[in-house]
Amino acid sequence: xxxxxxxxxxxxxxxxxxxxxxxxxxxxxxxxxxxxxxxxxxxxxxxxxxxxxxxxxxxxxxxxxxxxxxxxxxxxxxxxxxxxxxxxxxxxxxxxxxxxx
Numbered sequence: 001x002x003x004x005x006x007x008x009x010x011x012x013x014x015x016x017x018x019x020x021x022x023x024x025x026x027x028x029x030x031x032x033x034x035x036x037x038x039x040x041x042x043x044x045x046x047x048x049x050x051x052x053x054x055x056x057x058x059x060x061x062x063x064x065x066x067x068x069x070x071x072x073x074x075x076x077x078x079x080x081x082x083x084x085x086x087x088x089x090x091x092x093x094x095x096x097x098x099x100x101x
Contacts, residue, residue: 002051002055003048003051003052003055003064003067003068003071004067004071006047006048006051006071007048007067007068007070007071007074008071010044010045010047010048010071010072010075011071011074011075011078013044014041014044014045014075014078014079015078017037017040017041017044017079018037018041018078018079020033020037021033022034022037038079038081041075041079042079044075044079045072045075045076045078045079046072046075046076047072048067048068048069048071048072048075049065049068049069049071049072050068051068052064052065052066052067052068052069052071052072053065053068055068
């Protein structure tokens with residue numbers, strides 16, 4: 001089943017998206033990197049459900065869709081903003097450097 005293989009790959013991709021550092025040099029750059037990370041994560045997270053829906057239309061069964069939806073739910077739980085992800089974002093953030101004048 002290609003949905004299971006891609007679901008496992010999407011779990012790894014979601015972990016990579018969450019680990020990307022946030023840019024803290026300014027409020028604007030922080031907002032931009034957070035929004036970018038969020039939308040990339042949403043795209044990665046919903047892709048197994050889309051693949052599962054396509055597979056259910058092609059193969060005529062709901063099991064393929066259920067597998068894709070299960071992986072999508074796991075991905076969404078992984079990328080969801082919460083205390084774990086927000087604390088991790090602060091610890092892996094690209095800290096601003098002081099420039100010598």
